[in-house]
Amino acid sequence: MTEATVGRRERKKEETRRRIFVSALQLFQEKGFQSTTIDDITERADVAKGTFFNYFPRKEAVIEYLAEEWLQVAEDVVARPGPVGPRLIELYAGAARAYEENPDLAQMVLRTSMQRFCCPAPEGPWRRFDELVMALIREGQASGELRSDLGARVLYGVLASCFVGALMWWFGERSEDPDPSLRDVTLTQAVATLQATALDGLKVRKEA
């Protein structure tokens, strides 16, 4: 019963959410976030306007929902065993790959995230991402892999920044440089390069 009964209603509900979600993302990619109206979305999803708000309280909530899905992937990475360093890198490299696969959507996610990070108390998926990375850093500090003379949150700041920096570099190269070989540098490479600078600062210095 628990399987079949929870079914019908729950299933239909999930299906409707999915239809709205997918329609919205399609339209965002086709016409951009701003130019897509709720009416566009509900028409394509074949539901009434009010139904949209049953599932997503605001238009941006669709983007937040997408962020949540991507976050699932990130959580799997963090849960893996082994040293902290590679997992941290993989976390950001994964984000970079998501970005390359779907720049338009990723940009919307990033833009929304950025806004959230600017306010003292980020909420929802970003708060969880926050805690996720923080836990990973604390683990690294406990195991002696990461330096402990600075607080975990400082290290988190550097790490997050490293990614932001990579993004900026990537955007910069792409828009400024007419050389196509340089323009084709991947974001993943950009993240790797940034490790050579900022990320190194996080590690325990063996020579000093």
Add this chain to the structure above:
Amino acid sequence: MTEATVGRRERKKEETRRRIFVSALQLFQEKGFQSTTIDDITERADVAKGTFFNYFPRKEAVIEYLAEEWLQVAEDVVARPGPVGPRLIELYAGAARAYEENPDLAQMVLRTSMQRFCCPAPEGPWRRFDELVMALIREGQASGELRSDLGARVLYGVLASCFVGALMWWFGERSEDPDPSLRDVTLTQAVATLQATALDGLKVRKEA
């Protein structure tokens, strides 16, 4: 003529812009950016709604205009003689001070800037800030003060990130830590601490 005639109209225009600008900032501080309506602003500035859009194409343009004013200060810092390092630091420390003096407004500026940085081609004041810091970095590379094995834009990425990281740390400490002594760490201190990690990566390594 050029002095007296440029007067009347020109003067009134500037005065109207100022009145709208100041009213807007006041209201943003009193009720927040979102909750302030254009009607609120125009009512306080005692002009018609349409007049607002003669001066600021969008609501956020008020924030951009504020950013532009702050940017003037930054440009003076960059123009100063001497080694590049202290000027770079002063640039960000200045921003940090502006932040501490007026957190609410600065947060809005930051939020808007963040959004702009996320798109490949930042425009307006941010583009100029971009060029400003880039020029400073190139100067440092030319004089041998900053490492040249990485492109100027990479270093810029690290530098900008450093500031973002400091902000995140600052927010984090403030919201999480109940210890008031820790909560009173200034953003300027935060920036300084971040230098110990990310910023060091920029410098020419003398021992290696």
Add this chain to the structure above:
DNA sequence: GTCTTTCTTGACCGCAGTACACTTTTTCGC
């Protein structure tokens, strides 16, 4: 004065989000 240019005005539009009364579908006790 009158002509031209520039600025101001308020009515107007489109869209996000709300409210509500109503229909349809699903669940579940009996």
Add this chain to the structure above:
DNA sequence: GCGAAAAAGTGTACTGCGGTCAAGAAAGAC
């Protein structure tokens, strides 16, 4: 099975705000 309660969906009407626009007022040139 059946019928009532609960939940999800529909459609419409409404509010509020960001942003536009055409017509009118003010400033300067002559």
